[in-house]
Amino acid sequence: MRLTRLRWKMRSELAEFQEYVGRYDLTDDKVRLKVVHTMKVCALMDELAQSLGLSERERDIAYVTALFHDIGRFEQLRRYGTFVDYQSVDHADLGVQILKEEGLLDGFGDEEKERILTAIALHNKYELPMLDEKTLLLARMIRDADKCDIFRVFASKDLTSATSTTLSSVQDEVVSAEIERMLFEHRCVEKEKRKTGLDVWMTFLGFFFDMNFSETIRIAKKQGYYRQPFDGVAFTRAQEQIDRILAEVERYIDERLQENV
Ligand SMILES: [Fe+2]
Numbered sequence: 001m002r003l004t005r006l007r008w009k010m011r012s013e014l015a016e017f018q019e020y021v022g023r024y025d026l027t028d029d030k031v032r033l034k035v036v037h038t039m040k041v042c043a044l045m046d047e048l049a050q051s052l053g054l055s056e057r058e059r060d061i062a063y064v065t066a067l068f069h070d071i072g073r074f075e076q077l078r079r080y081g082t083f084v085d086y087q088s089v090d091h092a093d094l095g096v097q098i099l100k101e102e103g104l105l106d107g108f109g110d111e112e113k114e115r116i117l118t119a120i121a122l123h124n125k126y127e128l129p130m131l132d133e134k135t136l137l138l139a140r141m142i143r144d145a146d147k148c149d150i151f152r153v154f155a156s157k158d159l160t161s162a163t164s165t166t167l168s169s170v171q172d173e174v175v176s177a178e179i180e181r182m183l184f185e186h187r188c189v190e191k192e193k194r195k196t197g198l199d200v201w202m203t204f205l206g207f208f209f210d211m212n213f214s215e216t217i218r219i220a221k222k223q224g225y226y227r228q229p230f231d232g233v234a235f236t237r238a239q240e241q242i243d244r245i246l247a248e249v250e251r252y253i254d255e256r257l258q259e260n261v
């Protein structure tokens with residue numbers, strides 16, 4: 001598979017990524033999905049790093065964090081046949097273990113390596129713990145870039161594999177009251193509280209409340225992927241509820257963009 005949007009400067013890391021991924025079945029759609037996702041997140045991360053005015057070195061570190069953030073996904077899929085962490089393994093923790101075992105970050109100094117590993121380990125956690133300023137910035141960046149591309153996956157034909165739902169399976173459902181309340185309180189959806197397929201869809205809208213940079217919010221709004229699945233369904237029971245929730249999320253998006261933070 002051709003790696004798009006190469007950052008030439010990072011060619012040795014890209015070659016290492018390609019070599020590692022080449023050990024897996026690239027004819028499998030699920031493997032390809034994660035390769036494409038990785039490349040998109042790399043591009044988003046670089047855009048974000050530029051917009052934040054980071055130094056060349058910090059831009060490299062940001063790029064490599066994106067390149068390796070989901071490295072655990074391939075082994076997770078091979079071992080367990082699923083991307084669902086709670087049914088298998090925490091893919092971020094597995095990724096950190098693989099990066100160490102394979103020595104994929106050996107080109108970086110100890111402090112840089114630690115920072116990249118910490119950001120990767122935390123990219124999928126519900127919230128961030130206390131961190132030093134530089135690690136916090138990197139962790140926030142990868143979380144935003146990742147979410148931004150997950151909107152694309154949510155809107156694509158990969159919707160089923162990303163959510164175990166389809167456009168027709170959710171059309172007669174509603175959003176659970178507790179999940180709607182979380183969104184109106186501008187909180188991310190707590191995964192264990194989800195009851196319906198539509199609750200799972202709400203997880204993606206909840207991402208906006210955990211986005212750290214107006215740049216990624218701006219990109220996500222412009223791309224518009226976050227609302228595409230909703231626009232593709234004629235909900236029999238939840239249409240008003242969906243309209244209300246989308247309006248609230250979009251009000252929040254515009255407010256964040258106006259504040260520019
Ligand atoms: Fe991930």
